[in-house]
Amino acid sequence: MERILIKETKEKVGEKVKVVGWINSIRDHGKLTFIDLRDRTGLVQLVGKELPKISNESVVEVVGKVAKRPEKLVNSNLETGGIEIQIEKFEVISKAKEIPIPLDTDGYDIEEGTRLKYRYLDLRRERLTKNIRIRSKAINFIRNWLTEKDFVDIETPIFTKTTPEGARDFLVPSRLQPGKFYALPQSPQQYKQLLMVSGFEKYFQIARCFRDEDPRADRAYGEFTQLDIEMSFTDQEEILKLTEQLFTDLIKKVFPEKKITKEPWPRLTHAEAIKKYGNDKPDLRKDTKDPNELAFVWIVDFPLFVKQEKEDFYHGIGKAKYAPSHHMFTAPHPDDISMLDKDPLKVRGLQHDMVLNGHEVGGGSIRIHQAEIQEKIFKLIGFDDKQKKQFEHLLQAFEYGVPPHGGIAPGIDRFLYTVLGERSLREVMAFPMTAGGTTAVMDAPSRAGEEQLKELGIKVTESRDKKK
């Protein structure tokens, strides 16, 4: 006999069916026992007599007859509340021990360390199951939408090279080249620009990114996912339009209960945002208490450079008065190029931030494709020949026919966390890390064995070792 899904049982009144799943709850009335059985499609009530001893969350297989419930016994809170299954055969497939954390609540008041230790159970919680499923739906929608628009989904390497910019890198020691390290990518930035040189013209990737910086509620430690997009022969207008269309369609399809405050999305210059709202990620919702309101806003015309405080370095390398406000490949506004020499701080960059309900959910820019402008930027941020050499591969690629290009990278976790109104990014990730940088369930990082370290040519000093 073939198993049917719980949501299908309500169509089978009078029939004998087989269902499988987890025991959601048990109500034992002595002679008569009610069990709520759960599978991935929902709950259904089972009724039986003289059942074997069974614990919550055990996995069982049940054969029985689907019976219509009398009018006054219908449970309108359950999708299958109009029927119940009269147990004929009840088999325990896998008995569950006492579950260490309650699963029938939203889980917010349980200490997160405990939830993450038992994340595989925590994920049985309805709220998390929903979040993870809707994440899948959203990503699937994005993939299909972009693919239809002629974008190519391309995977870029996870083992890559450390570059002297941005956040702290995660390093992976090389065995074949002892003493050398790979870096995990902070974003596929350089690869996607190389793909433009390759002529794909339209690229996207649901890309995993890695940054070794301390976390916040809206910033996960370690790894996160972004929708990475790059286009050739484009301009800022096209990038904004495309992104806006994609996310508007996504919300209408996957989050139909949400409403967007203003369409098309308003645009503010960086200067306007600072002046009017005091920050560059304003919350433009009319009613911040309405969980279904989504207020998008574009922030454009960022200053290309920020002034360096003190005798500061640009991330420990470029010794200069200026640092890029986005990154060093952001193109200057064409109207401002003449000011690059005279007054760099007045130069606007072709950069755009996508802001939703006061959260920066994405950023991007038109990139520089002309060698002489790139050269000027390097000079202004104080790069010497040695530092420039770190980007030689990209500059060299640009010598073989580079199309004008640009893109954007909305954060998937950040977007979902904002749309779903969650209190932490971890609530939309299946297996997030703790703020202290240990992984859920597996408790990484862990010590490496002597042999492993030896192969990698790594010595752990005594003092370091004692620390933990």
Next chain:
RNA sequence: GGGGCGUUAGCUUAGAUGGAUAAAGCGCGGCCCUGUCACGGCCGAGAUCAGGGGUUCGAGUCCCCUACGCCUCGCCA
């Protein structure tokens, strides 16, 4: 790297001023219950009070250190 708050039963918490046999709800176990769906009733088990050190006649409570959790500043091209 700095700061804040926290750590008492499986979970969530209560334990003013130092003086209990460390308390409750949920969960768990046993018994009773044929219409519950947050079932109900009775009984019961369950705690090295995060770990270590100190002050004191006496520490869950005060002090110090460590670990862990969450938040935050720095940081996050």
